[in-house]
Amino acid sequence: xxxxxxxxxxxxxxxxxxxxxxxxxxxxxxxxxxxxxxxxxxxxxxxxxxxxxxxxxxxxxxxxxxxxxxxxxxxxxxxxxxxxxxxxxxxxxxxxxxxxxxxxxxxxxxxxxxxxxxxxxxxxxxxxxxxxxxxxxxxxxxxxxxxxxxxxxxxxxxxxxxxxxxxxxxxxxxxxxxxxxxxxxxxxxxxxxxxxxxxxxxxxxxxxxxxxxxxxxxxxxxxxxxxxxxxxxxxxxxxxxxxxxxxxxxxxxxxxxxxxxxxxxxxxxxxxxxxxxxxxxxxxxxxxxxxxxxxxxxxxxxx
Numbered sequence: 001x002x003x004x005x006x007x008x009x010x011x012x013x014x015x016x017x018x019x020x021x022x023x024x025x026x027x028x029x030x031x032x033x034x035x036x037x038x039x040x041x042x043x044x045x046x047x048x049x050x051x052x053x054x055x056x057x058x059x060x061x062x063x064x065x066x067x068x069x070x071x072x073x074x075x076x077x078x079x080x081x082x083x084x085x086x087x088x089x090x091x092x093x094x095x096x097x098x099x100x101x102x103x104x105x106x107x108x109x110x111x112x113x114x115x116x117x118x119x120x121x122x123x124x125x126x127x128x129x130x131x132x133x134x135x136x137x138x139x140x141x142x143x144x145x146x147x148x149x150x151x152x153x154x155x156x157x158x159x160x161x162x163x164x165x166x167x168x169x170x171x172x173x174x175x176x177x178x179x180x181x182x183x184x185x186x187x188x189x190x191x192x193x194x195x196x197x198x199x200x201x202x203x204x205x206x207x208x209x210x211x212x213x214x215x216x217x218x219x220x221x222x223x224x225x226x227x228x229x230x231x232x233x234x235x236x237x238x239x240x241x242x243x244x245x246x247x248x249x250x251x252x253x254x255x256x257x258x259x260x261x262x263x264x265x266x267x268x269x270x271x272x273x274x275x276x277x278x279x280x281x282x283x284x285x286x287x288x289x290x291x292x293x294x295x296x297x298x299x300x301x302x303x
Contacts (some may be wrong), residue, residue, distance in 0.1 A: 004036040004165035005301035006031070006219070010048020011294045013174070013239065013261035021057055021267035026296020030261060032221065036164045036191040036302070039142030042067040043160060043171045049079035053213060057084050066141040067099030068148075070173045071157040072108045081113050087257050091127040096139060098156040099192050102131040127273065149213050151175035165302035167218040170254075173261050176237070177210060178244045209272050215252045217271050222249070223292060224259035227243035227274065249289045258294040 010016075010028035018027040029046030038061045043050060045067055056065070065085065070076060085091040099105045106122075113121045122129075135165065139146040143162040150156065152175055161173035214220055225239040240248075242259060250255040259278065262271055271293055279292045 002035065002038065005034075006169065006221075006300040006302065007035070008032060008048075008258075008260075008296055008298045009031045009052045010044075010046045010079075011260055011262055011296050012046075012075070012264050013223070014264050015132045016047045016075075016197075017264035019267070021269075022264075024268035024269050024295070025262060029078065031079065032171060034144060034162060034164050035170065038062045038114065039144055040065050041144050041146070041162065041164075043162075044068075044070055044076045044173055045080045046075050046077070047079045050082045053083040053085050055078075057088065061103050062096075062187070063091045065092070066094045066139070066144075066146075068158075068160055070151075070159070070171075071153065071155055072244065073131050073155075073174070074112065074216065074273070076173065077109065077112060080109065080119055080260055085130070086125040086127050089126045092130070093125075094130040094132060094141075096132040096136075097134065098158055099134040100160045102133055104250055105131045105134060116221075121223075126287050137239075152177070154298065157238075161217075162211070167302050168216065168217045169290055170213075170214045170221065172220070173223045174238055175240060176235075177240045177248045178207070189248075189273060210248070211252045214249070214254060217252070217254045219256050219258065219300065220249055220252075221258045221260050223261040224274070225261050227257065227261045232262070236300055242274050246281050246289070246291065250285065250289050252283070254289060254299075256290045258292050258300075260294040262294075264296070 010031035011026050012029045016027050017031050021152055028048035030044040031046050031048030031156060032043040034041040034054055040062055086093060095105055097105050110122045147161045148158040151159040151172055157174055159175060162169040170210060222245050223240045224242040224245045226241045227236060228241055228243055231241040275293050282289050
């Protein structure tokens with residue numbers, strides 16, 4: 001059996017960016033593989049799931065796959081129509097994602113593969129397809145355990161806590177961290193003293209809850225799509241400014257942070273500059289946090 005690892009197959013947000021200026025970081029949209037003893041957990045099904053599917057079929061080590069989806073925006077599911085294991089009879093695919101029922105999860109995945117949007121529907125999938133009840137609090141596949149929580153992104157969106165190879169991995173692809181804090185501060189002058197105290201207490205409780213969802217994580221993979229300049233015009237769009245993500249990880253005593261869901265407008269040089277600024281922030285406050293850029297093809301060994 002291979003050593004346990006995490007591999008990034010897609011690291012972009014919004015849409016794929018297969019441009020020469022983006023190849024160092026990668027152009028495929030969200031998809032991460034967690035592999036322990038050849039048990040495969042797939043987080044999100046953006047275009048990155050296409051080459052992952054090709055690799056899995058070529059190796060054919062394990063034909064049982066669990067695919068957890070953070071939400072159903074196109075950049076997180078648009079690889080499924082081209083995911084080869086779904087079209088092979090002896091494969092078993094299980095899906096989990098937000099919803100009120102198994103049928104709702106199925107309907108959401110069926111929708112993008114219906115006319116006039118796509119010529120082949122999910123009825124052409126030949127694999128054995130299962131959908132888990134979205135209300136299940138905990139999931140598992142082989143030695144991997146998964147739980148989830150809600151994050152701040154338009155529509156119902158999940159972040160996942162994954163226990164694998166004695167590591168705690170947090171996968172939060174789309175999240176606007178500190179949204180409430182910024183919203184309250186922007187409106188604070190409109191409130192009286194009593195209301196200000198109430199909102200400050202609400203904000204403190206909300207931030208403490210957010211910290212507890214990632215506290216002490218060995219590995220945090222988190223949305224860091226915006227620069228401070230971007231965020232000024234895109235507040236409320238459901239993505240984080242990298243400054244807030246770094247502070248968030250430091251406050252929660254995270255060991256390693258992987259900046260993820262990169263803006264497709266940002267080329268390799270722009271993302272390298274973001275990384276440099278993050279490392280300067282960490283150095284200035286003397287935190288032990290390790291911060292890296294999630295890059296397509298990067299593997300993190302879990303042993």
